[in-house]
Amino acid sequence: MALLELDGVTRRYGALVALDQVAMRVEDGEVRAVIGPNGAGKTTLFNVITGTVKPSAGAIRFAGHAIGGLPSHEVCRLGISRTFQITSLFPEMSARDNARLSAQARHGRRWQPFGGAKVFAESEALADAALQQLGLGAIADQPAGLLSHGDQRLLEVAMAMAQQPRVLLLDEPTQGLSVEETAQAVETLARFLHASKMTVLLVEHDMEVVFRLAQRITVLHRGAVIADGTPDEVKADARVQDAYLGGLE
Amino acid sequence: MSRSTRVKTTTGMAALVVALVVLVLAPLGLPPFAMTLLTEAVILGLFAMSLDLMFGYTRLVSFGHAAAYGLGAYACGWMLLNTGMPLLFAVFAAALLTGAVGIGVGWMCTLATGVSFSMLTLAFAQLLYAISFKWTSVTGGSDGLAGIPRTVGPFGFAALSSKAGFYYLALACLVGGFLVCRALVRSPFGAVLRGIRENEAKTTALGYNTRLYKIAVVAIAYGLGGLAGALYAPFAGFANTELLFWLLSGQVLIMVIVGGAGTLIGPVLGAAFFMLMEHQLSAWTEAWALYFGLIFIAFVLFAPQGIWGLATGLAGGRLRSAEQRH
Amino acid sequence: MSTLALLLTQTVNALSQSALLFFLGVGLTLIFGLMRIVNFAHGALYMLGAFVGYSLTHWTGNYWLALAGAPVVVGLFGAAFELTILRRLYRRDAHAFLMVTFGLALVVGEAVRLTWGPDALQVPAPPALAGVVFMLDEPFPVYRLFLVATGVVVAIAIWQFLERARLGLLIRATSQNADMANALGVDVKLIRSCVFGIGCGLAALGGVLAAPLVTASNGMAGTVIIDAFVIVIIGGMGSFLGSLIGALLIGFVQVFGNYYAPDFSLAFMYLVMLAVLVMRPGGLLGKEA
Numbered sequence: 001m002a003l004l005e006l007d008g009v010t011r012r013y014g015a016l017v018a019l020d021q022v023a024m025r026v027e028d029g030e031v032r033a034v035i036g037p038n039g040a041g042k043t044t045l046f047n048v049i050t051g052t053v054k055p056s057a058g059a060i061r062f063a064g065h066a067i068g069g070l071p072s073h074e075v076c077r078l079g080i081s082r083t084f085q086i087t088s089l090f091p092e093m094s095a096r097d098n099a100r101l102s103a104q105a106r107h108g109r110r111w112q113p114f115g116g117a118k119v120f121a122e123s124e125a126l127a128d129a130a131l132q133q134l135g136l137g138a139i140a141d142q143p144a145g146l147l148s149h150g151d152q153r154l155l156e157v158a159m160a161m162a163q164q165p166r167v168l169l170l171d172e173p174t175q176g177l178s179v180e181e182t183a184q185a186v187e188t189l190a191r192f193l194h195a196s197k198m199t200v201l202l203v204e205h206d207m208e209v210v211f212r213l214a215q216r217i218t219v220l221h222r223g224a225v226i227a228d229g230t231p232d233e234v235k236a237d238a239r240v241q242d243a244y245l246g247g248l249e
Numbered sequence: 250m251s252r253s254t255r256v257k258t259t260t261g262m263a264a265l266v267v268a269l270v271v272l273v274l275a276p277l278g279l280p281p282f283a284m285t286l287l288t289e290a291v292i293l294g295l296f297a298m299s300l301d302l303m304f305g306y307t308r309l310v311s312f313g314h315a316a317a318y319g320l321g322a323y324a325c326g327w328m329l330l331n332t333g334m335p336l337l338f339a340v341f342a343a344a345l346l347t348g349a350v351g352i353g354v355g356w357m358c359t360l361a362t363g364v365s366f367s368m369l370t371l372a373f374a375q376l377l378y379a380i381s382f383k384w385t386s387v388t389g390g391s392d393g394l395a396g397i398p399r400t401v402g403p404f405g406f407a408a409l410s411s412k413a414g415f416y417y418l419a420l421a422c423l424v425g426g427f428l429v430c431r432a433l434v435r436s437p438f439g440a441v442l443r444g445i446r447e448n449e450a451k452t453t454a455l456g457y458n459t460r461l462y463k464i465a466v467v468a469i470a471y472g473l474g475g476l477a478g479a480l481y482a483p484f485a486g487f488a489n490t491e492l493l494f495w496l497l498s499g500q501v502l503i504m505v506i507v508g509g510a511g512t513l514i515g516p517v518l519g520a521a522f523f524m525l526m527e528h529q530l531s532a533w534t535e536a537w538a539l540y541f542g543l544i545f546i547a548f549v550l551f552a553p554q555g556i557w558g559l560a561t562g563l564a565g566g567r568l569r570s571a572e573q574r575h
Numbered sequence: 576m577s578t579l580a581l582l583l584t585q586t587v588n589a590l591s592q593s594a595l596l597f598f599l600g601v602g603l604t605l606i607f608g609l610m611r612i613v614n615f616a617h618g619a620l621y622m623l624g625a626f627v628g629y630s631l632t633h634w635t636g637n638y639w640l641a642l643a644g645a646p647v648v649v650g651l652f653g654a655a656f657e658l659t660i661l662r663r664l665y666r667r668d669a670h671a672f673l674m675v676t677f678g679l680a681l682v683v684g685e686a687v688r689l690t691w692g693p694d695a696l697q698v699p700a701p702p703a704l705a706g707v708v709f710m711l712d713e714p715f716p717v718y719r720l721f722l723v724a725t726g727v728v729v730a731i732a733i734w735q736f737l738e739r740a741r742l743g744l745l746i747r748a749t750s751q752n753a754d755m756a757n758a759l760g761v762d763v764k765l766i767r768s769c770v771f772g773i774g775c776g777l778a779a780l781g782g783v784l785a786a787p788l789v790t791a792s793n794g795m796a797g798t799v800i801i802d803a804f805v806i807v808i809i810g811g812m813g814s815f816l817g818s819l820i821g822a823l824l825i826g827f828v829q830v831f832g833n834y835y836a837p838d839f840s841l842a843f844m845y846l847v848m849l850a851v852l853v854m855r856p857g858g859l860l861g862k863e864a
Contacts, residue, residue, distance in 0.1 A: 050454075071458075072453065072454065072456075073453065073456045073457060073458050076454070076455065076456030077456050081456075082454065084454070088448060088450060088451045088454070089448065089451065090443075090444055090447040090448050090451065091447065091448075092447055093443070093447065097440075100440075101440055101441070101443075101444050101452075101455065102455050104437055104440060104441070105455040105456040105457055106456070107437070109437065110437055110441065110457070111437065111438050111441070111462070112436055112437045112438060113432075113433050113436050113437075113438040113439075113465075114432040114433065114436050114438075115432070115436060116435075116436040116437040116438075116440075119437045120437065120440075123437075159455070163455070163456070308670075310670055310673065357849065360849075360852050360853055360856060361808075361852050361856050362856075363669075364607075364613050364669070364812065365808055365812070365852065365856065365857075365858075367613075367673070368804045368805070368808050369808075369848075369849075369852065371801060371804065372801065372804075372805065372845050372848060373845075375801050375841070375845075376841065376842060376845050379841040379842070383838050494797075495797060495801070496797070499677055499680075499681070502674070502677070503674075503677075503678075506674055535689070536685060536689050538681060538684075538685045539681075539682055539685035539686060539689065541681070542678045542679070542680075542681030542682035542685065543678070543682060545674070545677075545678040545681070546660065546675055546678035546679070546682070549664075549671055549674045549675050549678065550660065550663060550664070550675070553667070553671065
């Protein structure tokens with residue numbers, strides 16, 4: 001059974017159909033990329049899965065739970081963590097404290113209003129492990145706001161990982177990075193994904209990044225799935241070429 | 250924790266202990282008039298500290314914190330006047346009541362964020378202000394409640410009704426409030442508050458129900474602010490509509506900022522500074538509020554870290570240069 | 576008094592109240608739309624407008640000169656404040672503005688008390704507007720009709736200014752994207768000073784127009800700043816049309832609430848605001864929550 005399953009998921013904004021009957025299955029341990037031209041509905045798809053936006057119709061199942069329409073903090077707690085297209089961190093806290101606050105969100109006593117040495121220690125252990133996984137161990141004490149853009153993007157991934165999610169949603173993890181920064185970040189991500197066997201749903205513009213990281217690709221066009229397969233199958237698909245080239249005209 | 254921060258914390262703790270000893274011994278050396286000022290400064294300090302939880306640690310800018318103070322004062326005053334409840338009991342009952350009201354206020358105001366949040370807090374405070382005029386049977390209308398007694402309880406708390414005794418009660422509340430606030434901001438709960446302060450959207454995305462945290466912090470701030478107000482009523486012997494007026498809300502915000510937001514101690518210093526300025530400037534010139542406004546603007550422009558930030562910054566700088574020399 | 580006459584006079588009353596509220600709210604919302612600043616001193620500047628109007632009336636013996644002069648004086652003062660103080664704060668967070676304008680409110684409030692004394696001052700309406708007219712056989716003060724007319728004229732003027740005038744266009748462009756406007760060669764700094772001055776001038780216009788109705792007093796700042804905030808929150812921060820709708824809504828709630836349930840009129844206003852915020856957290860025409 002698939003870990004994450006979407007069935008007929010539709011989201012309308014007035015007359016605009018941002019997602020049109022989207023169906024997809026993400027297996028445990030799979031790295032799946034979602035691609036498509038601008039305005040294809042990729043970010044809306046993430047928002048619907050994570051509960052930031054309610055689906056107008058359709059069902060979303062995650063590890064046996066129906067999560068369509070649940071508030072985002074509940075979805076998050078079931079084991080779906082995400083990063084954002086635009087970097088969003090706690091700039092004045094250290095990288096470690098960023099990851100620690102993220103890990104704390106999963107702790108049973110995250111709200112404890114006194115003491116908390118145990119909560120902090122347990123969260124920090126998860127935070128440090130996640131920072132190590134993404135090669136950020138050396139800069140853990142620096143304020144997040146002062147890190148390089150590449151490290152900030154990786155810190156976001158580390159924060160998501162510190163929550164020990166079952167699915168990781170990465171929204172354009174190399175957005176805003178220079179060519180060299182992108183290459184470095186992609187290598188780190190590839191190594192990390194290979195080592196962790198994490199289930200990942202990845203939105204990305206940069207096709208090189210997609211082909212380097214993803215095992216399967218889903219192509220969205222005007223809110224609908226037009227192709228779904230291995231990178232080679234997708235490359236060869238006539239409709240995909242049409243959608244991309246058509247977008248250029 | 251680096252060496253310099255540890256040294257800084259130790260010096261800070263030592264300074265606090267010295268300050269506390271001085272405050273405990275103050276009644277032995279000070280004339281009654283100065284004791285009155287000091288007691289009021291301690292009460293206002295507690296009030297300002299309660300707002301710091303919202304403003305300094307969570308970036309919830311309340312323009313209506315006078316609501317907590319006034320509510321605590323009226324509730325305590327009414328109980329002392331009408332029920333014969335002993336002082337200690339009335340003070341804490343009023344604080345609890347204010348905290349409970351704070352849950353409702355927090356629920357209502359956190360419907361909005363940012364500037365709208367501030368305006369809702371102001372609107373609620375003004376609503377209470379209007380009610381205090383109209384609900385004459387309970388609040389005494391524009392005259393307020395006068396002649397509030399310091400009723401002595403059955404357990405030999407007679408000492409509390411004396412001048413020095415009441416001062417110690419207020420001081421104990423301030424110290425207790427400080428310890429509670431300090432534990433709170435250093436706890437996991439406090440870490441979430443700092444997350445909300447720096448990036449609320451991200452905190453929500455991490456899976457925290459930020460609205461619940463905000464409601465909780467508003468309720469706690471109201472409870473402590475209500476405690477300060479509840480002390481003020483029997484201290485002054487009256488409670489009037491001024492205690493709910495927006496001007497007081499603004500003044501307490503000034504105390505927090507001038508003292509140093511997000512430090513707990515800073516706002517207490519800010520309150521003391523405010524009292525001192527009010528007293529000194531008003532003796533010297535009729536236009537004291539004018540000068541105070543100018544001083545305040547200067548602080549926002551040139552020293553946004555406040556008095557406490559300036560002081561610890563200076564001490565920290567000296568420590569750093571000492572370390573470099575070694 | 577017949578029910579119809581009562582309804583008519585109360586409606587015109589409400590419209591005149593709305594006009595006064597609109598002068599306040601529109602200035603606040605223009606400033607917010609452009610600079611993301613909440614001007615806490617708005618009520619104090621409204622009060623300053625009333626007192627400056629009082630002095631100008633007495634020196635010149637002519638209310639019309641005061642009506643024209645007070646907004647200019649206060650507007651220039653506002654622009655000067657933006658130039659000297661606010662300008663230093665654009666890199667800081669929004670709270671710095673709130674604090675500084677709150678400090679300005681304190682300073683202006685005290686300066687007014689020290690200059691004009693603690694007592695309320697009468698500002699007589701000009702003779703042409705001092706009388707009454709009869710509406711459905713009921714006497715009604717001409718001055719309130721004049722307020723309604725002024726409100727309509729000013730609303731249309733601001734609207735046309737924003738839509739047609741070159742400065743209005745620049746203001747709208749800067750409101751939408753200051754960086755882009757700057758890159759296109761708009762002098763954003765100058766626009767900010769202008770808008771802050773215009774907003775303060777509009778507040779003063781409200782003050783000097785209100786003075787014959789309510790006298791110029793030290794207490795007027797505190798009550799109107801809250802009304803103004805309520806209007807802007809209901810209408811949506813930064814929305815011109817929103818401030819007009821908010822002013823009308825609150826004008827009617829205040830006047831009719833005062834007539835039918837004077838004890839609860841304040842509560843009505845807050846309840847309306849609460850209801851709007853529950854339904855639309857960004858205000859009726861606001862963009863952001």
